[in-house]
Amino acid sequence: MFWKRSVACSVLSLWLIPPYLxxxxxxxxxxxxxxxxYSAGGPADSVARHLAGIVAKALGQPVIIENKGGxxxxxxxxxxxRAAPDGYTIFYGTxxxxxxxxxxxxAAYDPVRDFAPVTGIGxxxxxxxxxxxxxxxxxxxxxxxxxxxxxxxxxxxxxVGSIEHLAAEIFQKAAGVQLVHVPYRGSAPAIVxxxxxxxxxxxxxxxxxxxxxxSGKLVALVTAGGVRLTSLPxxxxxxxxxxxxxxxxxxxxGIFVPAGTPRxxxxxxxxxxxxxxxxxxxxxxxxxxxSRPITGTPEQFGAFVKSEVTRWATLVKDANIAVE
Numbered sequence: 362m363f364w365k366r367s368v369a370c371s372v373l374s375l376w377l378i379p380p381y382l383x384x385x386x387x388x389x390x391x392x393x394x395x396x397x398x399y400s401a402g403g404p405a406d407s408v409a410r411h412l413a414g415i416v417a418k419a420l421g422q423p424v425i426i427e428n429k430g431g432x433x434x435x436x437x438x439x440x441x442x443r444a445a446p447d448g449y450t451i452f453y454g455t456x457x458x459x460x461x462x463x464x465x466x467x468a469a470y471d472p473v474r475d476f477a478p479v480t481g482i483g484x485x486x487x488x489x490x491x492x493x494x495x496x497x498x499x500x501x502x503x504x505x506x507x508x509x510x511x512x513x514x515x516x517x518x519x520x521v522g523s524i525e526h527l528a529a530e531i532f533q534k535a536a537g538v539q540l541v542h543v544p545y546r547g548s549a550p551a552i553v554x555x556x557x558x559x560x561x562x563x564x565x566x567x568x569x570x571x572x573x574x575x576s577g578k579l580v581a582l583v584t585a586g587g588v589r590l591t592s593l594p595x596x597x598x599x600x601x602x603x604x605x606x607x608x609x610x611x612x613x614x615g616i617f618v619p620a621g622t623p624r625x626x627x628x629x630x631x632x633x634x635x636x637x638x639x640x641x642x643x644x645x646x647x648x649x650x651x652s653r654p655i656t657g658t659p660e661q662f663g664a665f666v667k668s669e670v671t672r673w674a675t676l677v678k679d680a681n682i683a684v685e
Contacts, residue, residue: 388448388625388626388629389420389421389422389448389449390422391422391449392422392423392424392425392449393417393420393422393423393424393425393448393449393450393451394424394425394427394449394450394451395409395413395424395425395426395427395451395452395453396427396429396437396440396441396450396451396452396453397409397426397427397428397429397437397453398429398430398431398433398434398435398436398437398438398452398453398454398455398457399428399430399434399519399546399547399548399549400428400430400545400546400547400548400549400550401426401428401549402549403519403547403548403549403552403569404548404565404566404568404569404648405453405455405547405548405614406426406428406547406549407568407648408453408482408483408568408614408648408649408652409426409453410426411643411646411648411649412482412634412637412638412643413425413426415633415636415637415640415643416630416633416634416637419633419636419637420629420633424451428547430519430520430546430547431520431546432461432520432521432522433457433460433461433518433519433520433521433522433523433526434454434455434457434458434461434519434520434523435457435458435461435465435468435469435470435520435522437452438452438454438458438461438469438470438472438476439468439469439470441476441617441618441619442469442470442471442475442476442619442620443619444619445619446477446618446619446620446621446622446623447622447623447626448618448622448623448626448627448629448630450618450619451479451616451617451618451630452476452616452617452618453482453614453615453616454476454614454615454616454617455524455612455613455614455615456524456611456612456613456614456669456673457519457520457522457523457524457612458472458476458617458666459472459666459669459670459673460522460523460524460527460673460677461522462670463522463670463673463674463676463677464521464522464677464682465522472666472670473663473666473667473670474620475619475620476617476618476619476620477617477618477619477620477621477622477627477659478615478616478617478659478662478663478666479615479616479617479618479627479630479631479634479659479662480615480616480630480631480634480635480638480656480657480658480659480662481613481614481615481654481655481656481657481661481662481665482613482614482615482616482634482638482654482655482656483613483614483638483649483652483653483654483655484610484611484612484613484614484652484653484655485566485567485568485612485651485652485653486584486585486586486588486590486609486611486612486651487524487525487528487564487565487566487567487584487585487609487612488564488565488566488567488570488574488581488582488583488584488585488590488593488596489503489528489532489562489563489564489581489582489583489584489585490555490562490563490564490565490570490573490574490579490580490581490582491503491561491562491579491580491582492555492558492560492561492562492579492580493577493578493579493580494558494561495514495561495562495580497580497582498580498582499582499602500582500583500597500602500604501602503562503582504536504537504538507536507538507539507540508537508538511538511539512539512540512541513541514540514541514561514562515540515541515542515543515560515561515562516529516540516541516542516543516560516561516562516563516564517543517544517545517551517552517554517555517560517562517563518542518543518544518545518551518563518564519544519545519546519547519548519551520544520545520546520547521542521544523544524564524609524611524612525548525551525563525564525565526542526544527609527673527677527682528564528585528607528609529542529563529564530680530682531606531607531609531676531680531682532564532604532607534606534680534681534682535604535606535607536604540562543560548565548566548569549569551563551565552565552569552570552573555579556573556578556579564585566612567584567590567592567593567650567651568647568648568650568651571592571593571650574593581593581596582596583596583597583598583599583602583604583607584596584597584598584599585599585607585608585609586598586599586608586609586610587599587600587608590651591650591651592650592651611669613655613669615655615662615666616630616631616634618630627659628659631658631659634656635656635657638654638656639654639656
């Protein structure tokens, strides 16, 4: 009976349905690809690799990381949006997936229409760090220096339209200063140049800079959130320094697949990624320090993404943020 059903399904697939539906009960039967829109070695890449290793064991198939950096993760997002909706191409997306279309009306993807949400992963506020050579020890001192040298201080980001870029734009509006943007293809190379003194400041994930702050290679001035970081408890929040506009409620990260991916495959990935994120070993792992889990159902994550699309579109418009 089994071979008859298999043959029938193969024939039907040629005429009526996509081939991946015929083998639904065998999913996954080959390696999966997890696309990360940033360079290897950065915070997003580190988190994605940790989760991929756990999920691979649960699924019984390798989960291969593919780094496609550039344009604030939008190159990776567009690639996944065009991929076959068969559950074998997965996207590790961040806040940037909704920020880019808020800035560029000709973005190559729609964050709601082109993806099926799987689950949220976590949320952790960035920290504003500066080069020690600037000689500033507080946000107030940085603002004073930037006002004294308009258009002379540089900041890095993982690309135009990234959360780091938007954070700096919001900071400039709130503080009344003018900075120079230097975009990179990911946080890893940006932090290298920041530590080397090629760039003077940036909003970064604490995961990527805490070691440099502790060693004195960078100075942390403020956490862009409402709660102090566990890893950098001495760094004040934006509320403590009188700049509440910088409470970004981001960045967050989550798992997506192309729109149209079969529901059973979405749910399988939901279960395994959520389980991997909530494992005790994961919660206690250094790459998840300061990260708050936001796992849940695909519907809950989808509603969250839609709310973020609206929130950031409004924020960008109200702040009159323009991209170069």
